[in-house]
Amino acid sequence: MGQSDNGWKEKKISDSPSPVSRKRHPVHTPFASDNSVNCDIRGLEQSQNVSSEAALHLPCRVAAAVLWANRERHIELGYHLRPSQPGWSFRKAGHRPPPVTVNFNDTLVINAKNSLDVVTALHSHGLFQNGTGYYDGPVGITQCGIPPGETLTYVIPIQQWGTYWIHSHFMGQYVDGLRTSLVIHAAKEVYTYDEDLTIILSDWYHAEIPLSLQSYLSLYNPTGVEPVPNSALINNNANTTFQFVPGKTYRLRIISMTALALFHFYIDGHVMDIIEVDGTDVNRQTVTSLVVATAQRYSVLVQAKNQTTTNYLMHADMDPMMFDAVPPTLNPNITANVIYSANAPFFPTPPGDWSSVDDTTLVPVIPEGTAPPDNSYTLTADFQVYDDGINHGAFNNLPFQFPKTPSLFTELSMGTLATDPAVYGPNSGAIVLKYLNMIQIVLNNNDVGHHPCTLDYLHLHGHKFQVIGRSDGLYNSSNPYPEPANPIRRDTVQVPAGGNVVIRFRADNPGVWLYVFSFPPSFNTPLPPFNVTCRLLYYLTPRSFHCHIQWHMEAGLAMPFIEAPERAQARIHLPQVFLDQCRELNINPMGNAAGNNGTDFSGLQSGPQMIVGFGSRAYGALAACVISAVIGMGTVIWYAKEDKIKKVE
Ligand SMILES: [Cu+2]
Structure with missing residues (x-):
């Protein structure tokens, strides 16, 4: 039994194939009690704008086991989320799924026990799921959702490699923390490097998503102004540190898990070679800065300096153009420390570098020409x-x-x-x-x-x-x-x-x-x-x-x-x-969109319709508006006359 660096227990078994390795579609997989741990707050802001939720320190029950059997590696990860009112338990407890790393041709097994009081489901963003589409995750498209208290075991053969992420595909739960990175190593990587680091960029809202959604999708927001985040985070933290060893080559896997923000990513004094885009290996392209939009992933190679006399800042600047307005309390530019030596001074930060490369000019290593569309x-x-x-x-x-x-x-x-x-x-x-x-x-x-x-x-x-x-x-x-x-x-x-x-x-x-x-x-x-x-x-x-x-x-x-x-x-x-x-969940798993035969959609809530022309409701509102205006003007005149009388007195 080993302890991973994120505090999760790992279990390695090198014996002949275990029962788990042959199991494909288990219905319920109970958590082994000896895998339970109490987890501390991890990943919430530590040095700025700490939200009240982060101050809570709740125990939670987690289970994680990594099993090796023959050529397959099975990762079984369970998370047990505490029911809460009104917020998400995973947010209150700082309890997030741990990073997942597998190899090409592995089978990824995720045990997801839902201890929320609403349904949830996990989506492995970027995975093809060829033949296992029911594990893709969007609630209402490929599953009804895991009911509260139930478990679903996702069994996903890994048929690709690169940088991906796993997240809830229901009600924006991922924005509140139900998300993690998924790194898949190729059988033979195209590029060589010494260290492999995952860098998660995210925006952070102090209000929980259900509340934000309610106000976003409301009559009081007719122009659809999106909520602006309260802060930005690198690796779920406002003060992350990366230790660089002189001369080493680092592969940085940059994953944007934002709800809204667009990031400009760069490291003072260093250039970056783009080598991967959303799981596609590409020919090296040297850049000084990278634009990363929601859900996109890039891998870059960074050559560490041959010195220990200076430390550097890693930058993730949120582009304010994405926001309706930038509140004065928001620091859109987050940094992490790249440390070569504990006592060395920091390289003076030059003005933000937002130069970028057009991603459509990047060239895949494995060529694939176009074909005319059918x-x-x-x-x-x-x-x-x-x-x-x-x-x-x-x-x-x-x-x-x-x-x-x-x-x-x-x-x-x-x-x-x-x-x-x-x-x-x-x-x-x-x-x-x-x-x-x-x-x-x-x-x-x-x-x-x-x-x-x-x-x-x-x-x-x-x-x-x-x-x-x-x-x-x-x-x-x-x-x-x-x-x-x-x-x-x-x-x-x-x-x-x-x-x-x-x-x-x-x-x-x-x-x-x-x-x-x-x-x-x-x-x-x-x-x-x-x-x-x-x-x-x-x-x-x-x-x-x-x-x-x-x-x-x-x-x-x-x-x-x-x-x-x-x-x-x-x-x-x-x-x-x-x-x-x-x-x-009282949903018929068979039939049309309403769970009925043919095109009988009785019982299905009808969707919103376009407003064509200036309808009767608009005329009614216009009439009411005119009446209000007349009353308003009348009131002003009446008030003005009243004032005059007083003056005369
Ligand atoms: Cu996706």
Whole structure:
């Protein structure tokens, strides 16, 4: 029994294959009591703006075991989250899943026991999950969610390598801390280096996500202004230190786990060679600074100095252009210490270096040319106020609404009807893809914002896509991008506000994959009552606003790709536990989006609709507004006259 450096116990077994190594789809895996530990606060801010939650010091029960058997390494990690009111227990306890490191061809086993009082689920961001799509994690798409008190064991064959991360895919729980890094070592790494360091960039909100979401997705926020974080963190801390040894080469794996912030990352006095982008090894590209958007990952090689006379600062600057306003209490520029010698002075920090490289110019080490698309879909992303008075994001004016029955289960249970996009729900925007077709997506980003937004991003589950081209302005199909010889392949790409991106991928992964530009409220947001008539008029006027990220995920910009339904039905065998957990949540795990037959959607909450023209509600609000104005002016006149009388007296 060893003690890992993060305080988690590891158990190494080198005997012949254990029962665990043969187990593929266990339903419930109890925690071994001897693996329980009390965990201290780790990872919360220690030197600035310490939130009240961080002051709590609660014990929690965790279990982690690492088993080696033959060529496979099984990692079994359990976390036991304490029920809490009203906040998340993992946040109060500073209890976060530990970092996960595996090898190519391993099988990753994650035991997730849900001790929250709401459902949760884990998404391994960037993993293909080819054949195991039910472990992809988005609640409502590939599972119903782990009910409170239940356990789900994710068993994921690792078919790729590079830098990834694991996070909750429900209600923005990851922003509050339910997230960790996932590093996968290649059988043979392309580059050599001495040390491998993971650097997690995140933004930190003192208010817990359920509260922030409630105010973000409310009538009182018609322009969809995203909450601004209270601080930035490097490795979940405001004062992290990295010890550098002279002459060594360091691989830094930089992972952005932000809700909103865009980071500029650089180290004083050092250059960085980019060698990996979202799990794709790339030819070396030397940079002095790196732009890292939400959910993106980069690996860079950094050559340590041959001296111990000076220490340096590592910088992660949040770009204020992403925020509606920068509060005076926010320090957007976070640093970590790069220490060569304990007593050495720090290198004087030069002005922030925000130069960057265009990621579409990076060249994959393993070349892959383009192929002409078999199908091309044009999606326009936009934000506007819909008939529920809330600012929603939408592709082609259809705000995504989560189905009751997860789309993957609809695909697997509806036989030949599964090829009909209609069965996935009227507000799903589902697109059915043919097996092995080359799919092209043209994404126009109409989210130009009333403040100077710099970009949005899009992410596709289950695939890495080729980035064919990206530019400002809407895509002009009569002037297509030239075919790149070996385009960058990644799973998360930035799209400039008012700009476009064209991506391609091969539909070689039967299942259902979420395409996210942002996605919708996965719970019912309580709406405040109308109370100011004139503001109602404002809410009812269609407009387009805003950019960004986890907040948009909860606001309505997503759609599922239904990939090769017949193939999926033939090769994907849903473990019984998924059906059981749906039923425990009173969700029918079979049938259409409403859990019914055919296109009978009775029982499915209808999604928000576009406001077309100046409707009756708007006329009503206008009339009320005019009446209010007349009363207001009358009051002013009456008051002025009253004043005059007093003066005369
Ligand atoms: Cu993902």
